[in-house]
Amino acid sequence: MHGGMGKPSFLTLAILLGPALILFTLLVIVPVVEAAVFSLYKWNGLGPMVNFRGLQNYLQFFKDAIVHKALLHNLIIAVVSLAIELPLALLLALIVCDTRFKGAMFFRTFFFLPYVLSEVITGVLWQFIYHPQYGLVRAIWGLFAPIETAPTLLGNPSTVLGAILVVIIWKYFGLHMTIYIAGLQDIPKEQIEAARIDGASAWQIFKSVTLPGMRTSIQLSVFFSMIGSFQVFDIVWAMGKGDPVNAGETIVTYMYKIGLQRFNIGYGGTIAVCIFFICLVFNVFYQKFLFREEA
Amino acid sequence: MKSMKRKKILVDTGKYLICAAMLLMIGVPLYISVMGGFKSVGQLRAEPIGFPDPFEWSQYGNMLVGKTGKFWSQLLNSVIIAAGTVGVVLVVGTFAGYALARIKFRLNKAIYAYFQLGFFFPLAVAILPLYLQLRKMGLIDKYFGVILPQAAFGLVMMLMLLRGFFKAIPNELEEAAAIDGYGRFGFLFNIVLPLSTPILATVSVLTLVNSWNNFFTPLLVFNAEKRYTLPMGVMNFMGQYAADWNLILAFLTLAMVPAVIIYILCQKYIVAGLTGGAIKG
Numbered sequence: 041m042h043g044g045m046g047k048p049s050f051l052t053l054a055i056l057l058g059p060a061l062i063l064f065t066l067l068v069i070v071p072v073v074e075a076a077v078f079s080l081y082k083w084n085g086l087g088p089m090v091n092f093r094g095l096q097n098y099l100q101f102f103k104d105a106i107v108h109k110a111l112l113h114n115l116i117i118a119v120v121s122l123a124i125e126l127p128l129a130l131l132l133a134l135i136v137c138d139t140r141f142k143g144a145m146f147f148r149t150f151f152f153l154p155y156v157l158s159e160v161i162t163g164v165l166w167q168f169i170y171h172p173q174y175g176l177v178r179a180i181w182g183l184f185a186p187i188e189t190a191p192t193l194l195g196n197p198s199t200v201l202g203a204i205l206v207v208i209i210w211k212y213f214g215l216h217m218t219i220y221i222a223g224l225q226d227i228p229k230e231q232i233e234a235a236r237i238d239g240a241s242a243w244q245i246f247k248s249v250t251l252p253g254m255r256t257s258i259q260l261s262v263f264f265s266m267i268g269s270f271q272v273f274d275i276v277w278a279m280g281k282g283d284p285v286n287a288g289e290t291i292v293t294y295m296y297k298i299g300l301q302r303f304n305i306g307y308g309g310t311i312a313v314c315i316f317f318i319c320l321v322f323n324v325f326y327q328k329f330l331f332r333e334e335a
Numbered sequence: 336m337k338s339m340k341r342k343k344i345l346v347d348t349g350k351y352l353i354c355a356a357m358l359l360m361i362g363v364p365l366y367i368s369v370m371g372g373f374k375s376v377g378q379l380r381a382e383p384i385g386f387p388d389p390f391e392w393s394q395y396g397n398m399l400v401g402k403t404g405k406f407w408s409q410l411l412n413s414v415i416i417a418a419g420t421v422g423v424v425l426v427v428g429t430f431a432g433y434a435l436a437r438i439k440f441r442l443n444k445a446i447y448a449y450f451q452l453g454f455f456f457p458l459a460v461a462i463l464p465l466y467l468q469l470r471k472m473g474l475i476d477k478y479f480g481v482i483l484p485q486a487a488f489g490l491v492m493m494l495m496l497l498r499g500f501f502k503a504i505p506n507e508l509e510e511a512a513a514i515d516g517y518g519r520f521g522f523l524f525n526i527v528l529p530l531s532t533p534i535l536a537t538v539s540v541l542t543l544v545n546s547w548n549n550f551f552t553p554l555l556v557f558n559a560e561k562r563y564t565l566p567m568g569v570m571n572f573m574g575q576y577a578a579d580w581n582l583i584l585a586f587l588t589l590a591m592v593p594a595v596i597i598y599i600l601c602q603k604y605i606v607a608g609l610t611g612g613a614i615k616g
Contacts, residue, residue: 046512048438052519060431060490064450067487072456074464085467132357135350147354149602152542155363156598158548161590164573165368166405176367176578179383215609222610271457274550277571292459299463312460320455
């Protein structure tokens with residue numbers, strides 16, 4: 041690592057690391073610490089912060105029925121990602137990673153496309169698809185039932201979350217598929233050949249060669265989807281802001297409403313700190329139990 | 336042998352059916368958006384899926400050359416912010432990544448660990464104090480009010496990619512450079528950077544896409560409509576033309592085009608960056 045350049049001068053290090061440290065500290069670390077401080081107060085963001093509440097905001101957080109609802113929705117998003125989105129992505133990766141499969145490259149490119157579209161654009165597009173007076177869903181409904189009875193998927197508390205979940209899968213499965221393809225490409229072909237010569241069935245090969253070989257990419261994709269599930273904002277915001285009656289609310293949309301629409305910065309800070317702890321606990325747990333065998 | 340061949344045909348058919356289903360799932364909404372922009376509201380209502388008949392060019396036309404919406408100015412805002420963010424991340428990230436990858440000093444590990452804290456701090460957690468901070472710094476409604484936070488929150492991941500790549504550059508090159516009389520900066524600019532174009536491209540493209548699609552930060556920082564980026568513009572446009580879905584779809588389609596072009600041109604770098612392939616070079 042030394043390479044014969046001798047000891048670095050302080051000035052060299054300051055020039056190289058200074059800008060990154062300042063930017064990161066000022067705009068990432070300081071605000072996060074401040075959020076923790078705000079969380080102990082009742083404060084509207086203007087004037088002096090004098091109304092100290094101790095842990096009252098946290099008590100409120102644990103009792104807040106909308107928080108429970110929102111966190112449950114985040115959890116549902118996480119579970120659906122694990123149970124439906126990732127297996128679907130894996131299935132598609134297995135199909136299109138084979139370059140002898142005609143059209144493989146085209147499918148790969150096309151399936152990843154939604155990932156590069158902005159969440160807001162995606163959300164508005166699907167608002168139209170779901171629109172009870174115009175959309176695609178209405179047209180398809182009309183083939184089977186009287187068109188006037190077409191559902192208002194985003195306006196109905198019992199369907200809004202499901203409708204959002206479809207869009208989340210639509211937008212992100214391509215990312216996971218792409219991660220899996222990269223993992224599949226790293227598995228030595230000889231291993232698969234050898235297993236085949238030994239007479240293993242396709243399922244056996246998948247179970248004992250392919251899946252273990254994809255360990256790292258599966259870990260990466262699970263990590264992305266779990267962290268992402270607890271930070272969903274844009275898509276939900278663009279598809280009705282978590283309404284009606286909080287039926288699509290997620291924890292970040294709720295925090296945004298509390299903090300920047302009702303200017304309850306203190307309680308908003310509390311929600312932020314709790315989001316941080318949820319991510320932290322998940323991270324620690326994940327590193328401890330799922331990344332363990334790698335170390 | 337015959338039954339194996341039949342089995343293969345069956346399996347292949349299954350694969351194509353699955354791919355076709357997904358193709359429709361993704362393609363139909365996009366197709367509807369593009370075509371919807373050519374329809375009248377009445378047509379849209381009667382025929383959301385069919386081909387426009389007649390083609391109405393006025394929706395797209397009025398947006399591109401007329402007075403409907405603010406497509407061009409919002410496009411320009413998005414470009415300025417994306418370019419600024421890419422610039423900041425490249426300079427700041429390259430310097431820090433180089434120091435952390437190639438210079439031995441006491442706090443190296445500690446500083447790297449400090450940056451990695453960023454993984455635990457999603458933008459959402461910091462958003463309220465960040466807003467107050469930016470207000471204090473006078474950055475509300477300023478381009479830099481969006482550029483700097485985007486760069487700060489994107490930095491961690493990009494720093495990791497850059498550091499990983501710089502680390503893989505052989506030590507012999509550094510020794511040879513030292514013999515030739517290069518200092519640390521000479522080595523960085525004359526040897527490391529020219530070797531690093533793949534990773535620089537990856538970092539630029541990923542930062543570009545993230546900035547392009549970001550909605551949260553501009554939503555926080557911009558009150559003035561003249562600063563709106565495309566994603567904000569889409570939301571705003573929707574509020575303004577609530578029932579004119581043909582206009583909204585036309586605007587949506589136009590807003591999608593730049594991202595699709597970037598993707599088609601830079602697919603290789605995006606995929607490499609997101610799958611860790613970039614570090615392997």
